[in-house]
Amino acid sequence: VTPQPKNPESTADAVAETHLPTAYQTVGPYFKIGLEAFYRDDLTGPNTPGQVIEIVGSVIDADGVSVPDAVLEFWHADSEGRYQEQPQLQPFEGSFVGFGRVPTDADGHFRFRTIKPGAVQVHTPARQAPHILVSVFLRGLLHRLITRIYFSDEPDNADDPVLGSVEANRRNSLVARADPSQSGRYTWDVFLQGASETVFFDL
Protein backbone atom coordinates (compact mmCIF):
# COMPACT_ATOMS: atom_id res chain seq x y z
CA VAL A 1 0.00 0.00 0.00
CA THR A 2 1.50 3.32 -1.01
CA PRO A 3 0.28 6.87 -0.57
CA GLN A 4 -0.59 8.47 -3.90
CA PRO A 5 -0.08 12.23 -3.90
CA LYS A 6 -2.47 14.37 -5.86
CA ASN A 7 -1.37 15.82 -9.20
CA PRO A 8 1.57 13.47 -9.49
CA GLU A 9 3.11 15.14 -12.55
CA SER A 10 2.42 18.72 -11.63
CA THR A 11 5.76 20.36 -10.85
CA ALA A 12 5.02 24.01 -11.45
CA ASP A 13 1.44 24.33 -10.40
CA ALA A 14 2.04 27.18 -8.00
CA VAL A 15 4.84 29.18 -9.55
CA ALA A 16 3.05 32.47 -9.15
CA GLU A 17 2.15 31.85 -5.55
CA THR A 18 4.51 32.88 -2.80
CA HIS A 19 4.61 30.33 -0.04
CA LEU A 20 5.61 31.14 3.47
CA PRO A 21 8.89 29.36 4.27
CA THR A 22 8.84 26.53 6.78
CA ALA A 23 10.23 27.61 10.15
CA TYR A 24 13.07 26.00 12.05
CA GLN A 25 12.57 23.87 15.16
CA THR A 26 15.15 22.40 17.51
CA VAL A 27 16.76 19.01 16.79
CA GLY A 28 15.92 18.13 20.40
CA PRO A 29 17.79 15.59 22.52
CA TYR A 30 17.20 12.55 20.32
CA PHE A 31 18.53 13.62 16.92
CA LYS A 32 20.97 10.74 16.93
CA ILE A 33 18.40 8.23 15.70
CA GLY A 34 17.59 10.39 12.70
CA LEU A 35 20.98 11.85 11.81
CA GLU A 36 23.35 9.00 12.70
CA ALA A 37 22.99 7.25 9.33
CA PHE A 38 24.96 10.10 7.77
CA TYR A 39 27.48 10.88 10.47
CA ARG A 40 30.67 11.58 8.48
CA ASP A 41 33.72 12.23 10.64
CA ASP A 42 36.40 11.34 8.07
CA LEU A 43 36.22 12.61 4.50
CA THR A 44 39.68 11.41 3.51
CA GLY A 45 40.15 8.52 1.14
CA PRO A 46 43.06 6.86 -0.63
CA ASN A 47 42.36 8.84 -3.81
CA THR A 48 41.46 12.19 -2.28
CA PRO A 49 44.07 14.78 -3.24
CA GLY A 50 45.16 17.27 -0.62
CA GLN A 51 46.62 17.56 2.84
CA VAL A 52 44.95 15.44 5.51
CA ILE A 53 43.93 17.54 8.48
CA GLU A 54 42.16 16.89 11.76
CA ILE A 55 40.11 19.46 13.65
CA VAL A 56 39.40 18.81 17.32
CA GLY A 57 37.44 20.88 19.80
CA SER A 58 34.48 21.23 22.10
CA VAL A 59 31.12 22.95 22.16
CA ILE A 60 30.81 25.00 25.37
CA ASP A 61 27.75 26.60 26.99
CA ALA A 62 27.30 29.78 29.06
CA ASP A 63 28.57 28.08 32.23
CA GLY A 64 31.70 26.82 30.53
CA VAL A 65 30.26 23.33 30.49
CA SER A 66 30.88 21.17 27.44
CA VAL A 67 27.76 20.22 25.50
CA PRO A 68 27.50 16.45 25.03
CA ASP A 69 24.50 16.56 22.70
CA ALA A 70 25.54 18.84 19.85
CA VAL A 71 25.96 17.91 16.22
CA LEU A 72 28.14 19.90 13.84
CA GLU A 73 27.82 19.87 10.08
CA PHE A 74 30.67 20.91 7.81
CA TRP A 75 30.67 21.95 4.16
CA HIS A 76 33.86 22.77 2.33
CA ALA A 77 35.59 22.88 -1.02
CA ASP A 78 38.16 20.36 -2.22
CA SER A 79 41.91 21.01 -2.16
CA GLU A 80 41.57 23.04 -5.39
CA GLY A 81 38.87 25.27 -3.90
CA ARG A 82 36.05 23.69 -5.91
CA TYR A 83 32.70 22.59 -4.52
CA GLN A 84 31.31 19.20 -5.38
CA GLU A 85 28.37 19.88 -7.64
CA GLN A 86 27.72 16.54 -9.31
CA PRO A 87 24.60 14.96 -7.82
CA GLN A 88 25.30 11.68 -6.07
CA LEU A 89 23.38 8.50 -6.76
CA GLN A 90 23.63 7.34 -3.15
CA PRO A 91 23.99 9.90 -0.37
CA PHE A 92 27.61 10.30 0.78
CA GLU A 93 29.01 7.20 -0.87
CA GLY A 94 32.13 7.15 -2.98
CA SER A 95 34.29 10.13 -3.80
CA PHE A 96 34.93 13.26 -1.79
CA VAL A 97 31.81 15.39 -1.44
CA GLY A 98 32.84 17.93 1.18
CA PHE A 99 30.03 17.26 3.64
CA GLY A 100 30.81 16.18 7.21
CA ARG A 101 28.57 15.61 10.23
CA VAL A 102 29.99 14.96 13.69
CA PRO A 103 28.25 14.70 17.06
CA THR A 104 29.97 15.75 20.26
CA ASP A 105 30.79 12.87 22.59
CA ALA A 106 29.84 12.41 26.26
CA ASP A 107 32.58 14.90 27.22
CA GLY A 108 31.43 17.49 24.69
CA HIS A 109 34.37 16.91 22.33
CA PHE A 110 34.38 16.38 18.58
CA ARG A 111 36.95 15.29 16.03
CA PHE A 112 36.70 15.81 12.27
CA ARG A 113 39.21 14.45 9.76
CA THR A 114 39.23 15.78 6.22
CA ILE A 115 41.45 17.34 3.59
CA LYS A 116 42.36 20.98 3.81
CA PRO A 117 40.19 23.03 1.46
CA GLY A 118 41.84 25.27 -1.10
CA ALA A 119 41.16 29.00 -1.48
CA VAL A 120 37.80 29.58 -3.18
CA GLN A 121 38.18 31.97 -6.11
CA VAL A 122 35.99 30.68 -8.93
CA HIS A 123 32.59 32.38 -9.32
CA THR A 124 33.15 34.56 -6.32
CA PRO A 125 33.91 38.28 -6.55
CA ALA A 126 36.75 38.17 -4.05
CA ARG A 127 39.12 35.30 -3.37
CA GLN A 128 38.24 33.59 -0.09
CA ALA A 129 40.89 32.07 2.16
CA PRO A 130 40.52 28.32 2.81
CA HIS A 131 37.53 27.83 5.06
CA ILE A 132 34.87 25.39 6.22
CA LEU A 133 31.22 26.31 6.74
CA VAL A 134 29.72 25.01 9.97
CA SER A 135 26.13 24.52 11.13
CA VAL A 136 25.65 23.91 14.86
CA PHE A 137 22.58 22.02 16.06
CA LEU A 138 21.70 21.11 19.64
CA ARG A 139 18.91 20.78 22.14
CA GLY A 140 18.19 24.31 23.31
CA LEU A 141 18.89 25.86 19.91
CA LEU A 142 15.62 26.63 18.16
CA HIS A 143 17.45 27.07 14.91
CA ARG A 144 20.96 26.36 13.73
CA LEU A 145 23.95 28.56 14.37
CA ILE A 146 26.16 29.28 11.35
CA THR A 147 29.87 29.90 11.63
CA ARG A 148 33.11 29.35 9.69
CA ILE A 149 36.47 27.74 10.36
CA TYR A 150 39.62 29.38 8.96
CA PHE A 151 43.19 28.14 9.54
CA SER A 152 45.80 30.00 11.56
CA ASP A 153 48.61 29.09 9.12
CA GLU A 154 46.99 30.61 6.01
CA PRO A 155 48.43 33.92 4.78
CA ASP A 156 45.27 34.45 2.68
CA ASN A 157 43.32 35.17 5.87
CA ALA A 158 44.53 38.76 5.84
CA ASP A 159 42.57 39.48 2.64
CA ASP A 160 39.51 37.33 3.25
CA PRO A 161 36.33 39.39 2.82
CA VAL A 162 34.31 37.51 5.45
CA LEU A 163 37.02 37.60 8.11
CA GLY A 164 37.47 41.26 7.26
CA SER A 165 33.79 41.91 7.97
CA VAL A 166 34.17 40.73 11.57
CA GLU A 167 35.41 42.97 14.39
CA ALA A 168 39.12 42.36 14.83
CA ASN A 169 38.82 41.37 18.49
CA ARG A 170 36.32 38.60 17.66
CA ARG A 171 38.02 37.18 14.55
CA ASN A 172 40.01 34.63 16.48
CA SER A 173 36.88 32.64 17.23
CA LEU A 174 36.73 31.76 13.53
CA VAL A 175 40.33 30.58 13.27
CA ALA A 176 41.41 27.02 14.04
CA ARG A 177 44.84 27.03 15.67
CA ALA A 178 47.53 24.80 14.16
CA ASP A 179 48.96 22.44 16.77
CA PRO A 180 52.72 23.07 16.76
CA SER A 181 53.38 19.54 18.01
CA GLN A 182 51.41 17.70 15.33
CA SER A 183 51.33 18.66 11.67
CA GLY A 184 47.83 18.87 10.21
CA ARG A 185 46.13 19.02 13.59
CA TYR A 186 44.02 22.05 14.50
CA THR A 187 41.99 23.01 17.55
CA TRP A 188 38.77 24.98 17.29
CA ASP A 189 36.05 25.39 19.95
CA VAL A 190 32.50 26.68 19.75
CA PHE A 191 31.56 29.05 22.60
CA LEU A 192 27.79 29.41 22.54
CA GLN A 193 27.79 32.35 24.96
CA GLY A 194 30.07 34.35 27.26
CA ALA A 195 33.22 36.43 26.98
CA SER A 196 34.66 34.27 24.21
CA GLU A 197 31.41 33.84 22.33
CA THR A 198 32.01 32.54 18.82
CA VAL A 199 31.04 34.72 15.88
CA PHE A 200 27.81 33.43 14.36
CA PHE A 201 26.49 34.65 11.05
CA ASP A 202 23.16 35.88 9.77
CA LEU A 203 22.85 34.20 6.40
Place this chain on the structure above:
Amino acid sequence: MDSIDTPPVAAVYRKYQDGILPAYNYPPYASSVKRSPRQPLVPLRQTLSELTAPRFVPPEALSPINLTKGPHGDALGERILVSGRVLDEDGRAVPGTLVEIWQANAAGRYLHAHDQHDAPLDPNFTGCGYFVTDRAGRFAFETIRPGAYPWRNHYNAWRPAHIHFSVFGPAFATRLITQMYFPGDPLLPFDPIFNSIRLEAARNRLIASFNWDTTVPDYGLGYQFDIVLRGSEQTPMENKP
Protein backbone atom coordinates in the same frame (compact mmCIF):
# COMPACT_ATOMS: atom_id res chain seq x y z
CA MET B 1 28.25 18.31 -17.42
CA ASP B 2 31.36 19.99 -16.03
CA SER B 3 29.20 21.72 -13.47
CA ILE B 4 32.19 22.30 -11.20
CA ASP B 5 33.20 25.14 -13.51
CA THR B 6 29.67 26.43 -13.92
CA PRO B 7 27.95 28.54 -11.30
CA PRO B 8 25.51 26.17 -9.61
CA VAL B 9 22.78 28.76 -9.38
CA ALA B 10 22.63 32.41 -10.30
CA ALA B 11 20.79 33.16 -7.12
CA VAL B 12 20.89 34.69 -3.71
CA TYR B 13 18.48 33.39 -1.13
CA ARG B 14 15.98 35.77 0.39
CA LYS B 15 15.99 36.73 4.02
CA TYR B 16 13.38 35.12 6.19
CA GLN B 17 10.69 37.64 7.02
CA ASP B 18 10.30 38.59 10.67
CA GLY B 19 8.46 36.15 12.87
CA ILE B 20 9.41 32.94 11.08
CA LEU B 21 12.74 32.09 12.67
CA PRO B 22 12.48 31.54 16.43
CA ALA B 23 14.63 33.70 18.69
CA TYR B 24 17.77 31.92 19.88
CA ASN B 25 17.21 33.07 23.46
CA TYR B 26 13.62 32.10 24.24
CA PRO B 27 13.22 31.66 28.03
CA PRO B 28 9.93 29.68 27.83
CA TYR B 29 12.14 26.98 26.30
CA ALA B 30 14.44 26.65 29.30
CA SER B 31 17.33 24.93 27.52
CA SER B 32 17.75 27.90 25.19
CA VAL B 33 18.94 30.27 27.92
CA LYS B 34 22.45 28.94 28.46
CA ARG B 35 22.92 27.53 24.99
CA SER B 36 22.25 30.55 22.81
CA PRO B 37 24.44 33.48 21.78
CA ARG B 38 24.04 36.99 23.17
CA GLN B 39 26.07 38.91 20.59
CA PRO B 40 24.23 40.05 17.48
CA LEU B 41 24.73 37.84 14.44
CA VAL B 42 27.24 39.14 11.91
CA PRO B 43 25.70 39.63 8.44
CA LEU B 44 27.16 37.20 5.92
CA ARG B 45 27.01 37.93 2.23
CA GLN B 46 26.14 34.76 0.32
CA THR B 47 29.18 33.43 -1.55
CA LEU B 48 29.68 30.28 -3.60
CA SER B 49 30.26 28.47 -0.30
CA GLU B 50 26.73 29.26 0.92
CA LEU B 51 25.14 28.66 -2.48
CA THR B 52 26.29 25.06 -2.87
CA ALA B 53 25.31 21.88 -1.02
CA PRO B 54 25.38 18.12 -1.47
CA ARG B 55 22.87 17.13 -4.12
CA PHE B 56 21.45 13.79 -5.15
CA VAL B 57 19.96 12.17 -8.21
CA PRO B 58 16.18 12.14 -7.84
CA PRO B 59 14.67 8.67 -7.98
CA GLU B 60 12.82 7.87 -11.21
CA ALA B 61 9.71 6.84 -9.32
CA LEU B 62 8.36 7.81 -5.95
CA SER B 63 9.04 4.83 -3.72
CA PRO B 64 7.63 5.44 -0.25
CA ILE B 65 9.62 4.09 2.66
CA ASN B 66 7.79 2.18 5.35
CA LEU B 67 8.71 2.47 9.03
CA THR B 68 5.93 0.17 10.22
CA LYS B 69 7.54 -3.15 9.32
CA GLY B 70 9.87 -4.49 12.01
CA PRO B 71 11.99 -7.63 12.14
CA HIS B 72 9.34 -9.50 14.11
CA GLY B 73 6.17 -8.04 12.66
CA ASP B 74 4.18 -4.85 12.42
CA ALA B 75 4.88 -1.86 14.65
CA LEU B 76 2.17 -1.07 17.20
CA GLY B 77 -0.01 1.99 16.91
CA GLU B 78 -2.02 3.90 14.35
CA ARG B 79 -0.63 3.55 10.81
CA ILE B 80 -0.44 6.85 8.92
CA LEU B 81 0.63 7.81 5.40
CA VAL B 82 2.58 11.04 5.22
CA SER B 83 3.25 12.64 1.86
CA GLY B 84 4.25 16.04 0.64
CA ARG B 85 6.58 18.07 -1.49
CA VAL B 86 9.70 20.09 -0.89
CA LEU B 87 9.20 23.46 -2.61
CA ASP B 88 10.68 26.90 -2.52
CA GLU B 89 8.87 30.14 -1.74
CA ASP B 90 7.89 30.54 -5.38
CA GLY B 91 6.39 27.08 -5.56
CA ARG B 92 9.23 25.53 -7.50
CA ALA B 93 9.89 21.88 -6.75
CA VAL B 94 13.15 20.97 -4.98
CA PRO B 95 14.11 17.65 -6.57
CA GLY B 96 16.95 15.37 -5.47
CA THR B 97 17.25 16.63 -1.94
CA LEU B 98 17.93 14.44 1.08
CA VAL B 99 15.26 14.34 3.78
CA GLU B 100 15.83 12.58 7.11
CA ILE B 101 13.05 11.87 9.61
CA TRP B 102 12.89 10.65 13.20
CA GLN B 103 10.15 10.32 15.79
CA ALA B 104 8.90 8.66 18.98
CA ASN B 105 6.84 5.49 18.82
CA ALA B 106 3.10 5.25 19.48
CA ALA B 107 3.72 5.25 23.23
CA GLY B 108 5.79 8.43 23.09
CA ARG B 109 9.21 6.81 23.50
CA TYR B 110 12.31 7.28 21.34
CA LEU B 111 14.69 4.46 20.57
CA HIS B 112 17.47 6.44 22.22
CA ALA B 113 19.58 5.56 25.25
CA HIS B 114 18.83 8.88 26.93
CA ASP B 115 15.06 8.60 26.63
CA GLN B 116 13.99 7.28 30.03
CA HIS B 117 10.27 8.00 29.70
CA ASP B 118 8.36 5.18 31.39
CA ALA B 119 6.67 3.97 28.22
CA PRO B 120 7.38 0.80 26.25
CA LEU B 121 9.79 0.51 23.36
CA ASP B 122 8.48 -1.30 20.31
CA PRO B 123 10.89 -3.93 18.95
CA ASN B 124 9.36 -3.41 15.52
CA PHE B 125 9.79 0.35 15.35
CA THR B 126 12.97 2.37 15.05
CA GLY B 127 11.21 5.62 14.15
CA CYS B 128 13.83 6.83 11.68
CA GLY B 129 14.52 6.84 7.96
CA TYR B 130 15.59 8.95 4.99
CA PHE B 131 14.77 9.47 1.34
CA VAL B 132 15.60 11.67 -1.64
CA THR B 133 12.82 13.75 -3.21
CA ASP B 134 11.78 12.83 -6.75
CA ARG B 135 11.85 15.10 -9.80
CA ALA B 136 8.71 16.87 -8.62
CA GLY B 137 10.11 17.34 -5.11
CA ARG B 138 7.73 14.72 -3.76
CA PHE B 139 8.18 12.28 -0.91
CA ALA B 140 5.95 9.79 0.88
CA PHE B 141 6.36 7.47 3.81
CA GLU B 142 4.32 5.19 5.98
CA THR B 143 4.76 5.30 9.73
CA ILE B 144 3.03 5.11 13.10
CA ARG B 145 1.43 8.19 14.58
CA PRO B 146 3.87 9.25 17.33
CA GLY B 147 2.66 9.62 20.90
CA ALA B 148 2.92 12.70 23.11
CA TYR B 149 5.55 12.50 25.83
CA PRO B 150 6.46 14.41 28.99
CA TRP B 151 9.57 16.55 29.32
CA ARG B 152 11.03 18.60 32.15
CA ASN B 153 10.80 22.09 30.70
CA HIS B 154 8.09 23.19 33.15
CA TYR B 155 5.47 21.64 35.42
CA ASN B 156 3.41 18.97 33.63
CA ALA B 157 5.07 19.70 30.29
CA TRP B 158 4.17 17.45 27.36
CA ARG B 159 5.43 17.66 23.80
CA PRO B 160 2.69 17.49 21.19
CA ALA B 161 2.98 14.57 18.78
CA HIS B 162 5.59 15.41 16.15
CA ILE B 163 7.93 14.04 13.52
CA HIS B 164 11.38 15.63 13.08
CA PHE B 165 12.39 16.54 9.51
CA SER B 166 15.89 17.39 8.29
CA VAL B 167 16.11 18.80 4.75
CA PHE B 168 19.22 19.88 2.81
CA GLY B 169 17.75 21.88 -0.08
CA PRO B 170 19.83 23.17 -2.99
CA ALA B 171 22.32 25.22 -0.94
CA PHE B 172 23.98 25.49 2.46
CA ALA B 173 21.76 28.55 2.86
CA THR B 174 18.57 26.48 2.59
CA ARG B 175 19.43 23.80 5.17
CA LEU B 176 16.39 23.24 7.40
CA ILE B 177 15.57 21.15 10.45
CA THR B 178 11.99 21.34 11.65
CA GLN B 179 9.12 19.37 13.19
CA MET B 180 5.77 18.29 11.75
CA TYR B 181 2.76 18.45 14.05
CA PHE B 182 -0.76 17.03 13.77
CA PRO B 183 -3.98 19.00 13.27
CA GLY B 184 -6.14 19.46 16.31
CA ASP B 185 -3.47 18.49 18.83
CA PRO B 186 -4.64 20.00 22.16
CA LEU B 187 -1.03 20.31 23.35
CA LEU B 188 0.02 22.80 20.67
CA PRO B 189 -1.06 25.95 22.56
CA PHE B 190 1.05 24.85 25.56
CA ASP B 191 4.23 23.93 23.68
CA PRO B 192 7.05 26.51 23.91
CA ILE B 193 8.95 24.99 20.99
CA PHE B 194 5.99 25.30 18.61
CA ASN B 195 5.14 28.73 20.00
CA SER B 196 8.68 30.04 19.65
CA ILE B 197 7.59 30.99 16.11
CA ARG B 198 5.93 34.37 16.42
CA LEU B 199 3.96 34.44 13.17
CA GLU B 200 0.77 32.42 13.41
CA ALA B 201 0.79 31.55 9.71
CA ALA B 202 4.33 30.22 10.08
CA ARG B 203 3.32 28.10 13.07
CA ASN B 204 0.42 26.70 11.12
CA ARG B 205 2.74 25.70 8.27
CA LEU B 206 4.25 23.16 10.67
CA ILE B 207 0.91 21.42 11.13
CA ALA B 208 0.23 18.69 8.61
CA SER B 209 -3.23 18.57 7.09
CA PHE B 210 -5.47 15.53 6.92
CA ASN B 211 -5.60 14.34 3.32
CA TRP B 212 -8.62 12.32 2.29
CA ASP B 213 -7.06 11.63 -1.13
CA THR B 214 -4.09 9.78 0.33
CA THR B 215 -6.12 8.08 3.04
CA VAL B 216 -6.31 4.38 2.16
CA PRO B 217 -9.64 2.64 2.84
CA ASP B 218 -9.50 0.09 5.66
CA TYR B 219 -5.81 0.87 6.15
CA GLY B 220 -4.69 4.28 7.38
CA LEU B 221 -5.14 8.05 7.42
CA GLY B 222 -3.23 10.27 5.01
CA TYR B 223 -1.49 13.49 6.06
CA GLN B 224 0.00 16.14 3.79
CA PHE B 225 3.11 18.03 4.86
CA ASP B 226 4.74 20.39 2.38
CA ILE B 227 8.12 21.87 3.25
CA VAL B 228 8.88 25.31 1.86
CA LEU B 229 12.52 26.39 1.65
CA ARG B 230 13.81 29.94 1.21
CA GLY B 231 13.33 31.23 -2.29
CA SER B 232 15.98 32.85 -4.43
CA GLU B 233 16.03 36.35 -5.85
CA GLN B 234 16.62 35.05 -9.37
CA THR B 235 15.47 31.98 -11.21
CA PRO B 236 17.90 29.15 -10.57
CA MET B 237 19.43 27.80 -13.74
CA GLU B 238 19.01 24.29 -12.44
CA ASN B 239 16.10 22.92 -10.54
CA LYS B 240 14.02 22.58 -13.67
CA PRO B 241 12.05 19.37 -13.93
